Amino acid sequence: MGIEIEQVDFSHADVRQYRARLEDNLDTLDQLLRTPGFGTGPGSFGAELEMYLVDRQGNPLMVNAEVLAAAQDPRLTLELNRYNLEFNLPHSALDARPFLAAETAMVNMLKKLEPIAARWDGRIVAIGILPTLRETDFGVACITDRRRYHALTRQLIQRRGGHFRVRIDGEDPLQLEMADITLEGANTSFQLHYRVSPDAYADTFNAVQLATPLALAIAGNSPTLFGHRLWQETRVPLFKQSIDTRHLDPYGCARPPRVGFGLGWVRRGALEMFREVVRVYEPLLPICAPRSPQEQLAAGEVPSLAELRLHQSTVWLWNRPIYDDAGDGHLRIEMRALPAGPTAVDMAANAALLVGLAEGLRPHLDELLAAIPFHYAQYNFYRAAQHGLAANLVWPRGLRGTVEERSAGDILAELLPVAARGLAAIGIDSGEIDYYLEVIEARLANGQTGARWQLAMLEKLRRQQPLERALHNMLERFIGFSAENLPVARWPL
Known part of the structure; x- marks a missing residue:
């Protein structure tokens, strides 16, 4: 979302030129992937944390540009709404305690931003959906003043041809x-970036798709919007519907939504996924770079594939492929389903x-994909978002045999050793594995996720005070415990 652009109006000629350049990008990526050694090298882990700015009363504070300017930190970028910021965490090698590095980076950034936000009587909150949002906190006046966001808004509204229904x-x-x-700006996430070699890409991506519903079930942190108690991860339906340009005909052939779980299991590798995104989804920002990828190759440069990357940034799959021209060029998997918060330690544990x-399930893909058709995995994702640990997911017992519906909590308890083996297989330090999986195990033992804590605290407060006051008081407690970096399993009620 952070790529800035120069123009906001586009002609039919712009679209035709852009489509042709996208095909050039795909041909160039195919050429790169056929080059021996491309994209190989040690794995790495990175992430992006989206955050809210709130005032002393816990309401959204529309000063993201001011805070960004004052922070003078290139790792920070602006988000769609003026009360959101994004922190781009540095990538860490897998043998360098990457999850601890991520936790430490988040703690340090939050500490750095607090006194800066305080200049505007503001605070920083990492939470999936801010419980104190009001309908007046949305609209054109809250859009961050960047050409990219104005153009994207204009393009989506034009394609919708009417109001977006939620x-x-x-x-x-x-x-x-x-x-x-x-x-869309109500949703803040903790997005993971995992570098994967091209030859392992298909299997790793499919394993990530299988694992995502399970991780989402225990990571829920977005149970309300405008005081309505909704899904454990309300971000999932809200993000999908808030930018859905389709007018669905029950008897027609509708395009897939721009926000979704995907279109099927990956069969060969990353290239088919990039092709799919180009062929299935219409361009929203048809802007061509000054030089083509073939010109860059001829000059001995790693091609930027700028058009493909820009197009990818306007299709928000919950897990999506990423090409990066950094270094000699490589591929990553971006995992977008996890919410921001409740704490840095919880987010690092969710990532681990x-x-x-994913890595623990990857050796068992032959058995798992035979038993779990893609529509089952998609079903699992939405049920996990809706019901969290109480969700009944389709899963085989013992990784083999006939699938059955089982609670997400039971499946996770069975698979924690699988996750430990997966982390060990990619070189994660044993102490780091134990530390973060114990955070998950404690959450699993008492069933207290961020979403469940929010709902339980809200119910308790509502016995004594009106809803709006209860939402603000719940948020204040949330901010306090989050600042202590206390795992949510240990938050008192």
């Missing part, structure tokens, strides 16, 4: 319509669990 069920179902896409599960 319908989310739950204990207090929510229905509303928005004239713009700023509801997801990567460990």
